[in-house]
Amino acid sequence: MTRIDIQRLVKEYGRGHRALDGPTFSVLPGRVTGFLGPNGAGKSTTLRLLLGLDRPTSGTALVDGRPYRDLERPLCRVGALLDPQAAHGSRTGRDHLRILAATHRIPARRVDQVLAEAGLGAVSGRRVKTYSLGMRQRLGIAAALLGDPEVVLLDEPSNGLDPEGIIWIRQTVRRLAREGRTVLVSSHLMSETATFADHLIVLGRGRLLADTPVQDLLDSRGGSRAVVRTGDDEGFLNVLRAAGHRPVRDEEGRWSVDGTNAEDIGALLARAGVPVLELTERRASLEEAYLALTAGDTPYAAAGERQAAEAATPARDAAGTEGKTHR
Numbered sequence: 001m002t003r004i005d006i007q008r009l010v011k012e013y014g015r016g017h018r019a020l021d022g023p024t025f026s027v028l029p030g031r032v033t034g035f036l037g038p039n040g041a042g043k044s045t046t047l048r049l050l051l052g053l054d055r056p057t058s059g060t061a062l063v064d065g066r067p068y069r070d071l072e073r074p075l076c077r078v079g080a081l082l083d084p085q086a087a088h089g090s091r092t093g094r095d096h097l098r099i100l101a102a103t104h105r106i107p108a109r110r111v112d113q114v115l116a117e118a119g120l121g122a123v124s125g126r127r128v129k130t131y132s133l134g135m136r137q138r139l140g141i142a143a144a145l146l147g148d149p150e151v152v153l154l155d156e157p158s159n160g161l162d163p164e165g166i167i168w169i170r171q172t173v174r175r176l177a178r179e180g181r182t183v184l185v186s187s188h189l190m191s192e193t194a195t196f197a198d199h200l201i202v203l204g205r206g207r208l209l210a211d212t213p214v215q216d217l218l219d220s221r222g223g224s225r226a227v228v229r230t231g232d233d234e235g236f237l238n239v240l241r242a243a244g245h246r247p248v249r250d251e252e253g254r255w256s257v258d259g260t261n262a263e264d265i266g267a268l269l270a271r272a273g274v275p276v277l278e279l280t281e282r283r284a285s286l287e288e289a290y291l292a293l294t295a296g297d298t299p300y301a302a303a304g305e306r307q308a309a310e311a312a313t314p315a316r317d318a319a320g321t322e323g324k325t326h327r
């Protein structure tokens, strides 16, 4: 069972610009860990340091307790997709993989196996420069799986893939985790990551914002709220305020009560004899929970994204929970 351990990892680029500011976390086998964070959060830098492509300023990034460069036959321990453009354009897809395989004494039949798994069997004799972005992405994933590695690192694997390709990625990473491998998949899209990840590591501006099971992020950051329509607004407000709630009324006359649920509010109003015409419970989506978590750590957000992040923040505050996050 191979694990990844990142310990107080720091990477500075020129004039004190910290791409990584000391995150510490582990990636464990048998589950898919989604590696999330806004643009520039430090995800690719972490993966590059882990693969020995760059040196940390301080701290360590270890696979099975050792730096990547000390691993024997590293392709058979760690498979990685970092840059789908890495394959030489004038080689065929099959030749690209055959050359990689030869460096690690991997049998040629394994090349055809991963090409077929990646859906590239029919085009494996074509030069890579004729491949679409999605086909290159599939070739990069085939290369990552070539050595049947225990650890699989995929940087934004869905980039350029069509819907069928995205489903294939989802199924592939789930299968790899079921087989007991250690799977780390980076993305800046929470909605996509939620379809395959069991666990999340979230970075923001080079720092660790969360190291949490997906479900716990939802429970702790998202929170729930009760939405109520009543025939007695004044009585409703008196009861709710006395219980410490701060209901907010929408344009259609419905009251929204953060950080609670329908059952508790229903019981409270029933005891006070306040008539309830409508009572529902809304849970924040994982996307909202993620935006609330990363609000303030999104240096390159467009105005619309920033507003969405800010809109998501009060729900978190009202819920008053910090959960398992580590700021």
Ligand SMILES: Nc1ncnc2c1ncn2[C@@H]1O[C@H](COP(=O)(O)OP(=O)(O)OP(=O)(O)O)[C@@H](O)[C@H]1O
Pocket: 013, 018, 019, 037, 038, 039, 040, 041, 042, 043, 044, 045, 046, 187, 188
């Ligand atoms: N070679 C480099 N020289 C200088 N700065 C760099 C270099 N590589 C990365 N950075 C900076 O380090 C920070 C982290 O970048 P990184 O690519 O790791 O983020 P990321 O989370 O992978 O973002 P994205 O989702 O956009 O790929 C950014 O501010 C980036 O500009």
